[in-house]
Amino acid sequence: MGQHLIPGNPPVAVTLRRSARARRLSLRVSGLDGTVTLTLPRGVSEAEALGFARSRADWLRRTLAAQPDRVDIAPGAALPVEGEMRRIVAGTGRQVRLDADEIRVPGPAETLAPRLRAWLRARARDRLAAASDIHAARLGLGYARLTLRDTRSRWGSCSARGGLSYSWRLILAPPGVLDYVAAHEVAHLAQMNHSPAFWAVVARLLPDYDAPRAWLRREGAGLHRYRFD
Known part of the structure; x- marks a missing residue:
């Protein structure tokens, strides 16, 4: 059914999904990647479903804002390994090396x-x-x-x-x-x-x-x- 944008600041992308098993409209924000899914039961139009989503736009923005920020893996970023945070730094040699506070990764930045x-x-x-x-x-x-x-x-x-x-x-x-x-x-x-x-x-x-x-x-x-x- 595709993706739609709910206007506002910021706009919210919503993916519509129709389900024959659904009994009512439901709106879900993935705790893993922030994907917003609007599930439509049989007989409910897209216009009605999007109206339902727009009526909950403030809740959607609050929920998305509360999610953890994305961390791009690059030199200087912090990453947990076996539960302990380490800073990623450029390394030498041929092997990745795990130190007490750092992960040393050899090779060019793009790899x-x-x-x-x-x-x-x-x-x-x-x-x-x-x-x-x-x-x-x-x-x-x-x-x-x-x-x-x-x-x-x-x-x-x-x-x-x-x-x-x-x-x-x-x-x-x-x-x-x-x-x-x-x-x-x-x-x-x-x-x-x-x-x-x-x-x-x-x-x-x-x-x-x-x-x-x-x-x-x-x-x-x-x-x-x-x-x-």
């Missing part, structure tokens, strides 16, 4: 962001594979494969065939948060649901999972503010 992203993905794979192996061994189960994505809707998933998938951005979070997501997805190897039996498996693997789970709900959206493109 800094993709090079740092590749390094973070590799580090995320190592940490997530190690955590998944430990939790799977505790259950006496195996998984088929491990893949990394930059998903915005979920931090991890487990397929019916035993494939584990994770967001590489978990490497930006504190280690306990990454470990919780690994425990959560590995628990699905035993319980492919979110029943009390599933949460009992998570608690068996990680008894203190409440704290990292709460961190992810509270702070997780902010991990998507770091832009490598």
